[in-house]
Amino acid sequence: MRPDALTLRRRLIRDGLPMLLLAVAPLAAMAVDAGWLVPVFTRMAVFALAAMALHFILSIGGMVSLGHAAFFAIGGYVVGIGSQHAYDETPAPLGLPGWNDMLISLPAAFAVGALIAVPFGWLSLRTRGAYFIMITLALAQMIFYLLVSLRAYGGEDGISMWWGRNTLAGLEMSDRLALHAVCLVILALAWWVLSRMTAAPFGWVLDGARQNEARMRALGYRPLAYQIGAFALSGGIVAVAGALMANVDEFVSPGLGHWTVSGELLVIVILGGLGSLSGAVWGALVLLGLEEVLMEFTQHWAVIMGPLLVVIVLFARGGVGGFLDRLNMGKRHDDA
Amino acid sequence: MTTPDAPVLEARDLHKSFGALVATNGLSLTVRTGQIHALIGPNGAGKSTAIAQLAGSLRPDAGEVLFSGHSVTRLDEAGRARLGLARSFQISALFxxxxxxxxxxxxxxxxxxxxxxxxxxxxxxxxxxxxxxxxxxxxxxxxxxxxxxxxxxxxxxxxxxxxxxxxxxPRVLLLDEPMAGLGFVETRNLSAVIHALKADMGILLVEHDMDVVFRLADVVTVLVDGAVIASGPPSVIRDDPDVRRAYLSEDDAC
Amino acid sequence: MLLFLEQLLNGVQLSVTLLLMASGLTLIFGIMSLLNLAHGSLFMTGAFVAAWVSGETGSWALGLLAGAGAAFAVGLLIETVVMRRLYDRDHLDQVLATFGLILFFNEMVRLVWGIRPMRLDVPDALSGFVEVVPGAPYPVYRLVVIGAGLAVMLALGWLVRGTRIGMRIRAGSVDREMIGALGVDIGRLYSLVFALGALLAGLAGVLAGPFLAVQSGMGEPILILAFVVVVIGGIGSLKGAVVGSLVVGLTDTLGRVYLPDILAFLFGEGAAEAGAAALSSMLIFLVMAVVLAVFPSGLYGRKG
Structure with a gap:
């Protein structure tokens, strides 16, 4: 949003490098006969997508949502439910026929996620600060319990899509690389859209309202509509990420909406740094990468991860983005 | 198009209480295009509360606010801003x-x-x-x-x-202590700016610096305990015994 | 009618558990403006240590002491190591750091006690039933929980309102710098408040242990319910915490029991069965939504 003094080279490293890594890593894994690693990278791309949507409302809108797992799960269930009915050939809710193609399930996930995000956003935006955090967390927990209570869709156990993934325009997506490519393309697309919107008047209004809401009203803006709109857009994108996750795992369960997922998304955003949207990609690479590595050493990796997080928060604010900026500028960058 | 002397912003018999505290008690005033209308009064007289009600960030308990003759009492702050009402804040409220x-x-x-x-x-x-x-x-x-x-x-x-x-x-400008914290030169410069502006708009000026008020204002309204005790041209207000007793003397004291 | 009385008491008992959690949360937020997600970990600590000690020694009373004491000690420890560095940070930092603590504690109990849930039994002396009204036997232990919780809350109310230390605590929430200038060691005061909140959370964990599976992650569902309590009651207000706990505890308990009947009456059996399970698990959140829509800063919250 600031008039950017970044050089092209720096921007390439900050924004291009993590995308390049996500694009090349699976190919490299295939080349060295480690194809089982591909889903790990796809997971990173999916979490990067969800975290980027959270980054958007957090960095320019100032909305610290600890409830985005709800939308993640909702997107997953749009895939799971449609797929189950398509396989059973039973009518889905509202009497619709089941769906099993990404051209339907992904837009549907976006629509349902965004639609539910509107009342959630409105309620949460009645307040600010700590209240906002607690309310988003509580509303997400409500969705979690709702999903647990859906006995027709497996209750706590969820839906195992043992019949396979969604197709894409009729094409089978059983190839892991193909699915990875789809996720990557959608991530890039979301990045492009969100960057445009950040720089557009829409983003300016959000940014202004974050910095001084009373001033915005005095200028003649009604920020609430913009904020709810941004929250809904964010919820919709996270739902698309959830829909992709369902396809990666071929499985959905209320666990997608567990509150720790909301926490992880926040961690990814902060790990990557708030300076640019690409921080979400960095954050996903670092967090999920770290998890994978720690898991190699111990199943109790969280015993290390937890304190590490505390240390990062206490002593290394600014994340990867801040770190890169500091490297490049040769002096401490002011993130305030 | 602006017509000189046309009323552009009016308060009619505004009342506002916070619990037992009466902040605005029957405030009426008219801001005209081409005029600087100063609102003065001792601390706690209810000037900021009055500005807030005119701007629309605070809703009066009773009374009306008119913009170009139309009631905007029920319009929110953003809506009034869009009609052409601008305000500055006491504490520089920036981004x-x-x-x-x-x-x-x-x-x-x-x-x-x-x-x-x-x-x-x-x-x-x-x-x-x-x-x-x-x-x-x-x-x-x-x-x-x-x-x-x-x-x-x-x-x-x-x-x-x-x-x-x-x-x-804007067509009306509400200025809440624009000179607060400014030095002598800055005050003089800003005064000149404000003076030049009034040709195109009506200005309501809340200000503590009495030199500024009496140099700039075309009309002065004096507020004490939420109520208007005097209103008129600066020359009249300056000599008004009520005003001197209620306000100007106190001001000298502090 | 007897069923209703029984459920009412069950609801009050849940309310007491929530109140012990929420009062600590709200005190800590009101005074240090700290949003502590790891409050659930202290609840879990209380339950685990009590289950372990009472299992090893056979004494429930020892378990109670050990559980509450452990929560207090862990509270003091994390306040010293982590929390005091967070008081001046924004809520986002607080959320992330305390999220890290949750990851640590949830994994730590798996490491120490394994993944199998532990049992915390009702003590023999309190395992009987008593007739609250003739013909309505009710577990003694649940009554004791209600009584103990109320006693603790009365003591807390007295501590905050009637004692010198309480005055300092309240003054600290009003004006940090002033109280610092008066020569009160604000750092020690904060440690004390945090550890007190931890003690209450641990106590809640011990008392509620017999009704729950004592396992990793057990603290967070309770924590989120306590957040709902705080949102409804108004952050920083003890009175709000009391009212909010009653609203949440009673709504949840009575909703689960009576909602199926109400829905069946309104919409017929078939629709009710599918909807009741979903709706009763969402009920308190919907109540929270309604309260928010009308009172954005909670029933007893200060505006802004």
Missing amino acids: PEMTALESVMLAVQAGRRHHARFWKPASADDSLLEPARQALYTLGIGHLARTRASDLAHGQRRLLEMAMALARE
């Missing part, structure tokens, strides 16, 4: 992370209906850029366009505040 230019562009944009609200980068929009630059130059801070608001000196923030209010070409 700390934005540059001066961006801040004013945001103010200009507020008055627009944009076709590409979601897509076109705002920073490249000449129709925002030009008026914003103009406003900064008018107030003599054109050279600070690329400076972040949080890095501006106090006096410069006051001027930026004014630039943001003016950028939207």
